[in-house]
Amino acid sequence: MAELSLDIDLPKKVSFRSSSPSYDISRPLFQIETTNLKLKSCGCKGIRSCSLCKDFETNPPNFKKEKQKVSVYTFCLVCQRACSTDGDAPFDCQSFSDSAVSKHVMNVSCLEEVQMDSKKTSAQCSHLCQNLINFNGVFVIQNFVTEGEEKALCGAIYCTNFVNSQSGRRKQDFGPKVNFKKKKLKFAAFTGLPSYSQFLYERMKEHKCLADFEPVELCNLEYCSERGAHIDPHFDDSWLWGERLITVNLLSDSTLTFTSDEYPDLEIRVPLPRLSLIVVEGAARHSWKHGISRGDVRERRVAMTFRELSDEFRQGGQRESDGEELLKIALTFKGSAVGGS
Numbered sequence: 114m115a116e117l118s119l120d121i122d123l124p125k126k127v128s129f130r131s132s133s134p135s136y137d138i139s140r141p142l143f144q145i146e147t148t149n150l151k152l153k154s155c156g157c158k159g160i161r162s163c164s165l166c167k168d169f170e171t172n173p174p175n176f177k178k179e180k181q182k183v184s185v186y187t188f189c190l191v192c193q194r195a196c197s198t199d200g201d202a203p204f205d206c207q208s209f210s211d212s213a214v215s216k217h218v219m220n221v222s223c224l225e226e227v228q229m230d231s232k233k234t235s236a237q238c239s240h241l242c243q244n245l246i247n248f249n250g251v252f253v254i255q256n257f258v259t260e261g262e263e264k265a266l267c268g269a270i271y272c273t274n275f276v277n278s279q280s281g282r283r284k285q286d287f288g289p290k291v292n293f294k295k296k297k298l299k300f301a302a303f304t305g306l307p308s309y310s311q312f313l314y315e316r317m318k319e320h321k322c323l324a325d326f327e328p329v330e331l332c333n334l335e336y337c338s339e340r341g342a343h344i345d346p347h348f349d350d351s352w353l354w355g356e357r358l359i360t361v362n363l364l365s366d367s368t369l370t371f372t373s374d375e376y377p378d379l380e381i382r383v384p385l386p387r388l389s390l391i392v393v394e395g396a397a398r399h400s401w402k403h404g405i406s407r408g409d410v411r412e413r414r415v416a417m418t419f420r421e422l423s424d425e426f427r428q429g430g431q432r433e434s435d436g437e438e439l440l441k442i443a444l445t446f447k448g449s450a451v452g453g454s
């Protein structure tokens with residue numbers, strides 16, 4: 114894998130150099146922005162909360178209540194299947210694959226790649242026949258970027274301001290302004306995906322299952338434990354956004370947790386190693402909610418999520434011409450953040 118070299122010098126544990134503003138990655142964000150935080154409210158609305166607007170000791174995060182007994186399965190990155198990690202597994206492979214959730218199938222070429230990988234590597238997995246379930250629609254590519262590339266990416270990302278978002282997160286958007294409720298789009302402020310993301314797009318094409326992935330949006334999310342940052346379980350929109358959600362995970366390891374109202378006693382935890390890329394599609398996209406719990410944000414983390422267009426915005430769809438326009442802007446790779454500076 115060729116290492117991308119951007120002209121940014123980031124000495125270890127020192128700072129991300131940028132003209133304005135400058136962020137020191139080695140110091141907790143809370144210290145850096147204390148003054149700001151006192152003056153400004155956080156980005157939470159409605160039932161959302163973070164450590165700036167709620168006392169987490171008395172208001173635990175919105176995942177399953179501690180008292181509620183859930184069976185936890187952990188997704189194995191080697192054989193790409195979910196394995197019971199609490200010895201109390203209510204499902205076996207058969208009952209799970211018979212259930213309604215399997216009506217959403219994974220992109221055929223992703224499935225091929227997963228199956229090929231798991232055949233190659235199954236000998237290494239000691240848990241193969243114990244309490245396993247096929248959790249369809251998640252595909253993790255480890256070491257998708259190198260540490261050097263991560264440094265260059267974060268150097269470039271931290272040259273732009275983040276804006277406060279819900280639940281203690283901060284974000285940068287590169288995409289159209291969307292009103293999902295009214296199904297309205299504005300692209301006047303959208304200037305394209307940022308140049309630093311182009312090599313990621315090109316590298317995705319090296320994987321058969323991502324060869325046709327054409328992103329029209331990038332959202333960079335920053336999570337810091339000092340802010341109690343997390344993202345509550347949710348479904349991503351599927352009016353505008355298409356089948357695959359692709360996230361590149363930077364700066365620290367985390368875990369994406371999948372929950373389903375259909376299986377309230379079950380939790381599937383997918384490890385997100387630093388430098389990895391995760392694809393969420395099929396059942397994992399449409400039948401399971403995903404979220405990052407506050408406890409799974411141990412260090413600062415940056416998630417770069419790319420989204421593609423739904424069928425309505427593709428060739429033959431009702432809003433094909435909007436889709437074409439969006440794609441044309443996105444793939445110039447000349448964009449700056451919408452609403453940031």
Ligand SMILES: O=C(O)CCC(=O)C(=O)O
Nearest residue numbers: 334344349360405416418
């Ligand atoms: O941080 C992540 O990996 C997930 C982000 C996410 O689910 C979202 O932005 O919709």
Ligand SMILES: [Fe+2]
Nearest residue numbers: 347348349403
């Ligand atoms: Fe999401």
